[in-house]
Amino acid sequence: MTVPVVRGGSDPATYAAAGVDVEAGERAVALMKASVARAQRPEVVGDLGGFAGLFDASALTAYRRPLLATSTDGVGTKVVIAQRLGIHDTIGIDLVAMVVDDLVVCGAEPLFMTDYIAVGKVVPERVAAIVSGIAEGARLAGCALLGGETAEHPGLLRPEEYDVAGAGTGVVEADALLGPARVRVGDVAIAMRASGLHSNGYSLARHVLLTNAGRRLDLYVEAFGRTLGVELLTPTRIYSLVVLALARADDVDLHAVSHVTGGGLAANLARVLPPDVHVVVDRSGWTPHPVFTLIGEVGRVELAELERTFNMGVGMVALVAPGSVDAALARLAARGVPAWVLGAAVPRQGERGDAVAKGGGGGAVTLVGSHA
Numbered sequence: 001m002t003v004p005v006v007r008g009g010s011d012p013a014t015y016a017a018a019g020v021d022v023e024a025g026e027r028a029v030a031l032m033k034a035s036v037a038r039a040q041r042p043e044v045v046g047d048l049g050g051f052a053g054l055f056d057a058s059a060l061t062a063y064r065r066p067l068l069a070t071s072t073d074g075v076g077t078k079v080v081i082a083q084r085l086g087i088h089d090t091i092g093i094d095l096v097a098m099v100v101d102d103l104v105v106c107g108a109e110p111l112f113m114t115d116y117i118a119v120g121k122v123v124p125e126r127v128a129a130i131v132s133g134i135a136e137g138a139r140l141a142g143c144a145l146l147g148g149e150t151a152e153h154p155g156l157l158r159p160e161e162y163d164v165a166g167a168g169t170g171v172v173e174a175d176a177l178l179g180p181a182r183v184r185v186g187d188v189a190i191a192m193r194a195s196g197l198h199s200n201g202y203s204l205a206r207h208v209l210l211t212n213a214g215r216r217l218d219l220y221v222e223a224f225g226r227t228l229g230v231e232l233l234t235p236t237r238i239y240s241l242v243v244l245a246l247a248r249a250d251d252v253d254l255h256a257v258s259h260v261t262g263g264g265l266a267a268n269l270a271r272v273l274p275p276d277v278h279v280v281v282d283r284s285g286w287t288p289h290p291v292f293t294l295i296g297e298v299g300r301v302e303l304a305e306l307e308r309t310f311n312m313g314v315g316m317v318a319l320v321a322p323g324s325v326d327a328a329l330a331r332l333a334a335r336g337v338p339a340w341v342l343g344a345a346v347p348r349q350g351e352r353g354d355a356v357a358k359g360g361g362g363g364a365v366t367l368v369g370s371h372a
Contacts, residue, residue: 024122028150031128032135039138039145041111053146055112065174069108073098074165077202081232083160084217088126090235091164092133093140094199097236098261099168100141101316104240105257105272107178107247108170110141115148115166120157122150130164133235141240143168178247180274180363182255187319187345189269189279190328192242193338194315196234196289200262201309205232205291208299223290231291239316242335246318252328253321260311266365267308269317273363278348284369285340288313307367317342 033047045054060066075094082091092115100110115134117127127150138145148166157163172178197205209215209228217229224231239259246254256272269279292313296306306312320328325341332339348364 024124024152027124028122028127028131031124032131035128035132035135036145036147039135039143041142041144043111044144044146050147053112053114055144055146060171063171063173066171067108067174067177069103069106069170069172070167071099071102071170072165072167073102074163075199077206078197078199078233079163080206081202081217081229083162085229085233087233088129089133089136090233092130092135093137093235093238095134095164095166096137096141096143096168097238098199099166100137100143100170100240101238101243101259102261103168103170104243105178105259106172107176107244107254107257108172109244110143110168110170110240112144112146113138113166113168114146115164117148117150117162117164118153118157119150119162120153121159122152126162130162134164134166137235137238140238142244143170143240176247178254178256180256180272183272183274183277183319183345183363184255184321185277185345185347186322187255187277188322188325189281189342189344190318190320190325190332190339191286191314191342192239192316192318192332193237193286194260194289194311194313195237196231197291198236198261198311198315200311202232204299204301204309205295208295208301213298221290221294223294237315237337239337242332242337243316243318245331245335246320246328249327249331252324252331254318254324254328255321256319258317258319260314260316262309264307264309265312265314265317266367270363270365272319273345273365275362276348277345277363279343279345279363279365281343281365281367282369283367283371285342285372286313287372314342319345 043056043059045056082088103110117130135145219228221228243257246252258269258272260268292310329339
């Protein structure tokens, strides 16, 4: 059987004509090199641009039994806000935060990251801006940005569209591993303030504020003291170095850490509790950011739905021994992270309160009272 060949025109087909600009990609790499150079560690071998990033693993010989930890994540639909505002140099900070702060909850020090950027069209300056944010996030987290991939997807993404993802690797001494096995009745939960929405719940936030309510990103909101767009694009706070400082402090007995991301405070805290432990959280201990109040009021979103979707002002939770509370709070304050006592671990004797979450570790968290 002969398959007919239909010719599409007189000009020969090229990759560029199909929508992929290899030269633009090379210019993007050249522009991002200076940013990546600021996000390095002594163990990094070689320069950006190779087929693989290299990290000298001999640094791990100082460990008795090193456990490698890995995490992969993205920033969800927060990229839509960056694209609409034309501000691309902070979304990478969010990406790093989502990866490294998942690593550090087990006590792992983030060592290095790689990124993946999918674009509808390679605009070298825009790609370089995205990578500059990733590099800045890596610097803030104390890890290296080893490299990554920028893929041009014409026909799949519009020219102005992109998405970002990343993967990170960390290391923790086996006998220093944090988690449910260390948590005891009497431990105290300490909340660390979020910088805002962080990178979760943006589908609901956009649906309420931008689609249904028809608000513009350039709308000035008195409660924020800035525009709606700037508020929504606020970078996620990176806690990795803060948590590592607590884990290594002689005066802090740190048992577990919870990164409050998708699913909210109760569900994520419950993930690091053993089956016989219940933490009761009193909402009166803090006031959520105004953006959560605005979403609730404009969208008539019930509190339970807000708490299942957003962090409500708590980005990370540390569980420490009772005698370590003052030292932990002092160390967090010294590093500029607002923190407060969230609740205490008690024997599990049936759930009570108006919001209960059970985690994979078998424990439970209850939210009670009203926010201050």
